[in-house]
Amino acid sequence: MEQVIANGLYLGAQYALIALGLTLIFGLMNVLNFAHGQMYVLGGFITYAIYGQLGLPFPVAVLASGVSLAVIGGLMERYLFRTVIRRSHREESTMLLAAATAFFFDAVILLIFGEKQRGVPKIVKGVFHDFGIILPYDRIVVAVVAALMIFAFILFMKYSRTGRAMRALAQDRVAAQLMGIKVDRYTMIGFALGAMLAGVVGGLLVSITGVNSGIGGPISVKAFLMIMIGGAGVVGGAIAGGFILGMMESVGLTVLREYGDVTYLVIFAALMIFLAIRPNGLMGKPWG
Amino acid sequence: MTATRKLAGLAIFLLAVFVLVPALIAATGRKDLYYTLTSVALLSIASAGVWLTFYIGRINMGQGAFALMGAYVAAVLVTRYGMSFWWTLPAAGLFCALASLLIGLPILRLRGVYFAMVSLVLTEVTRLLALAVPITEGAKGITNIPLPGAISLFGITLVPDFSTMENPRIAFYYLAVTLMVIAFAAMYRLVNSRIGHICMSLQQNEELASSIGVNIVHLRLIAFAISSFLGGVSGAAFAAVTQSVYPSSFTVTDSVNFMLNCFLGGLGYVFGPMLGTLTLYFGWNLLFQTGEFQLLIYSSVMILLMLVLPNGLLSLGEGRRKG
Numbered sequence: 012m013e014q015v016i017a018n019g020l021y022l023g024a025q026y027a028l029i030a031l032g033l034t035l036i037f038g039l040m041n042v043l044n045f046a047h048g049q050m051y052v053l054g055g056f057i058t059y060a061i062y063g064q065l066g067l068p069f070p071v072a073v074l075a076s077g078v079s080l081a082v083i084g085g086l087m088e089r090y091l092f093r094t095v096i097r098r099s100h101r102e103e104s105t106m107l108l109a110a111a112t113a114f115f116f117d118a119v120i121l122l123i124f125g126e127k128q129r130g131v132p133k134i135v136k137g138v139f140h141d142f143g144i145i146l147p148y149d150r151i152v153v154a155v156v157a158a159l160m161i162f163a164f165i166l167f168m169k170y171s172r173t174g175r176a177m178r179a180l181a182q183d184r185v186a187a188q189l190m191g192i193k194v195d196r197y198t199m200i201g202f203a204l205g206a207m208l209a210g211v212v213g214g215l216l217v218s219i220t221g222v223n224s225g226i227g228g229p230i231s232v233k234a235f236l237m238i239m240i241g242g243a244g245v246v247g248g249a250i251a252g253g254f255i256l257g258m259m260e261s262v263g264l265t266v267l268r269e270y271g272d273v274t275y276l277v278i279f280a281a282l283m284i285f286l287a288i289r290p291n292g293l294m295g296k297p298w299g
Numbered sequence: 300m301t302a303t304r305k306l307a308g309l310a311i312f313l314l315a316v317f318v319l320v321p322a323l324i325a326a327t328g329r330k331d332l333y334y335t336l337t338s339v340a341l342l343s344i345a346s347a348g349v350w351l352t353f354y355i356g357r358i359n360m361g362q363g364a365f366a367l368m369g370a371y372v373a374a375v376l377v378t379r380y381g382m383s384f385w386w387t388l389p390a391a392g393l394f395c396a397l398a399s400l401l402i403g404l405p406i407l408r409l410r411g412v413y414f415a416m417v418s419l420v421l422t423e424v425t426r427l428l429a430l431a432v433p434i435t436e437g438a439k440g441i442t443n444i445p446l447p448g449a450i451s452l453f454g455i456t457l458v459p460d461f462s463t464m465e466n467p468r469i470a471f472y473y474l475a476v477t478l479m480v481i482a483f484a485a486m487y488r489l490v491n492s493r494i495g496h497i498c499m500s501l502q503q504n505e506e507l508a509s510s511i512g513v514n515i516v517h518l519r520l521i522a523f524a525i526s527s528f529l530g531g532v533s534g535a536a537f538a539a540v541t542q543s544v545y546p547s548s549f550t551v552t553d554s555v556n557f558m559l560n561c562f563l564g565g566l567g568y569v570f571g572p573m574l575g576t577l578t579l580y581f582g583w584n585l586l587f588q589t590g591e592f593q594l595l596i597y598s599s600v601m602i603l604l605m606l607v608l609p610n611g612l613l614s615l616g617e618g619r620r621k622g
Contacts, residue, residue, distance in 0.1 A: 043412050045555075091602065099609035100567070103358055106415070107562040108605045110555055114598035122591060228551065232423060235416045243412055276427040279420050286417055287405030 013143045019261035020254070021150050024157035025212055027253025029230065030237035031164060031246065032208030038181035038244030039201040041102060042092060045109040047209050048230030049116035054080050054210030055222030056124045062218075063131035069218065076214035077207045084206025087112065088199045113227065120224045130221035153215050160211065161250060168246060177201050181244060236282065242292030251293055316476045321469070333468040337540055339580045340475035341533045344482045346560040346572035348529035351486065353566050354495075355522045356502035357407070361418030362530045363554035364425035365395045369531030370538035370548055374441040375434060377539075384447035388535050395531030396524040403523040407516075410505075422554045429546035440545030447474075447539055471540050478536060479573070482529055487569050489525070498522060563604065565611020574612055 029051060036044045044050075054076035062072035095108050135148040168174035176197045179187040188194045213222065237256050241248025256278070263274035286292070324332050345362050352359035369391035376382040376390060406417050429435045446461035461467045489495050500508040501515060509515045538544040560579055564571025582600070586593045608614060 037412065041412075043415065091606070094606055095609050098606075101610075103353075103566070104562065104605070104609045106358065107559055108602065110559060111598050111601040111605060114594060115602060118592075118594035118598055122595060232419065232551065235419065239413065239416050239420075273427075273431055276424065276431060279424045279427070282420065283402075283406070283417065283424070286409065286413070290409045290413060 014145065015261050015265050016258075017144045017146055019258035021146070021154045021257070022261055023254035023257030024154045024161070025216060025253075026233065026237055026257045027161055027250045028157050028208055028212045029234050030241070030249035030253045031161065032205035032212075033234045034238045034241075034244055034246065034249040035177075035208070036202055036205040037238065039177060039198055040088075040092065040096075040105075042105045042109060043235075044205070045106070045231055046113040046116050046227075047205075047234050048227035048232075049113050049120065050080055050084070050206050050209035051213040051230050052120055052222055052224060052227045053083075053116060054213030055217040056120060056129070056213075057210070058214035058217045059124075059129045059131055059222060063129070069134050073211055073214035076210040080210025081203040081207035085199050085203035087206070088202035092202070093195070093198075113231070117224065117227060120227075124224060126224050128221055128223040129217070131218055134218045147219075149218060153219060156215060157212070160208075164208070165246065173197065173200060236278070239282065239286065239292055242294045245294050248292055248294045313480070316480070317473070321472070330466070330468065333466075333472045334540075335580070335584060337468070337472045337475040338537075339577050340472075340479040341536050341540070342557070342580065343560070343573045343576035344479055344536075345530045345533040346557045346576050347482055347486050348526035348533075349557045350561045350566070350569070350572045351489075351498075351522050351526045351529075353561055354490065354502060355498045355519050356410070356505070357519070357523075358411070358415035358558065359418050359523075359526065360415055360551075360554045360558055361421040362526070362557040363422040363549040363551065364418075365399065365527040365530030366534030366537070366553065367422075367425050367429060367544075367546070367549040368398060369395050369534030370544040371429060371435055371441070371534075372531070373535035374444050374538050374544045377444055378441055379434075384445075384539055385450055388532055391535035392528040392532040395534075396528040399524050399527030400520060403520050407519050407523060419551060419554065422549075422551050426546050426550060435546070438546060440543060440548070441538075442543040444538060444542045444544070446542070475536060475540070478532065482532075483570065483573060490569050494518070494521075559601075563601075563612060565613035568611065568613040571611055571613050578612065 029047070032050075033044055033047045036042055036047075057076040057079055058069075058072040061067050061075050062069050091108055091112065092105060095104055096102065099105075133147075133149050135152050137148045139146045139148055139151060168178060176187070176192045177200070179190065179192060180194060180197055180201070184194065216222070233256065237252035238244075238249055239252070240255050241250070241252030259278050259281075260274060263277060267274050267277060320336065324330065345366050348365075349359045349362045372391040372394045373384070373387040376387045377384060382390070402421065406414065406421075409417055430437055435441070446467055447458075449460040450458040458470075461470050464470055490498075497508070497513055497518060500513065501518060505515050534549060537548070541548075556579065560575035561572050562575070563579060564573065564575030583593070583597055586596050589596055604612075
């Protein structure tokens, strides 16, 4: 049982970080970023290239993943999403754009990095073995780093000037603009920040699970699940959703093992019932 | 557009798909195009369903689920119970419509991105169900589905048995195109009817519509059921064409593609899904020669199209008329 909880917490920390980026972009722009999983994969490959192939230190590689994704995210918002939102009659059009960018990233990743599963040497060796829990040290390091980043993100959103501006934007765009917030600039920063989070998680996890070009889509679907559980566009909801999904996955894999590969079927079914009762998730604002 | 111009357009379209296209194919000898065009026609039926849900203001990414359901229903009915293919088409459609009523009752309360995500999850649930339930035979799927049999009425054979034909591909082409014409004619009629106009009001403001006495719950259930019916029929026909169905026959990618077809053609136009499907499917196949760059070029063109024509291909004609 302790083992199951430990696994759940470890999974939850990384999931929450993925969901945070997605929910930030959604909250600010009402855009469902289909390319989030691909951004994660891209971050993973950048870390793989810098740490695994060039041999630079791991933190440098993860930092590089974060920075390059932030730049890509900023450019995407500035030149793609902003244009389409301005020209289109219906705001759903951004979904086509997001899906197209997801395909585009898939293609780029496949061309540059190939289709092989890639891994890097372990960052910390050894296994923690006590209190009935077996957990490799590198997983603990990653979970702790992820938890610290979540904490830093909350503080940033709560107390920094940029964070306050972004929260105001998410609450009411027009009112925020009337208060003198530079809407365009903060939307771009928000998108860049969301992309950066995806890149950083990808970079962190490449040291444990490795990375391959095909996992972008499934990661996106998981991220959607998390923000649906917690409620879209809410920071607390994303964190809660991430930990809940991590826990369900961990428990499900243990409890339902004898019935075959049905964990996700059960999770999906439970989610449908849950959403029928609470359409906005745990703490989402009404109707997105 | 006046009535005569509309009729002329319809006549040209029917002439093109039933006479000109087969004639052209016969002239050029590109028999493989029959399969491509059959797929386009069937996929555009499913896309038309998605378009209808867009029309009531819901982003539907669950059409893959209903297409898969329809394909399995038809396959099981034909292989296990020996039902005629021609009966399985409506049976699959009705099964999907009923399923969508059950599923739609709770989830149609959701809007915007929430509905989009739940419907996406629905696609994944259906795939996992197909893997887990015994009647669908898991990952190896149902194969060797017999070809459609003959239809005869009062002793006169209307449609010959597909397996006796020299090239059943051609027969499938006519079948798919006929289904497509019926589906789009029905859609056109629906959109221009009283219900269609009320659906439009749902797209703009549900509360307002309900406050003046429109039964919105009822209406969106009907729209969703029609949409799923089309998805089921399309899936069933697809299973017959490929003579097989697997859990991976319709996946999340297909659901997203159905949605993209609608976007690309234009959400404001009934025939948008048809044009969108044709463009996307053909574009993808044409790019096959570019090898590893296929996806790169395809997605770049899509992004560019989105930047230049965010309201769909058919908005091109509208702009010219205005200007």
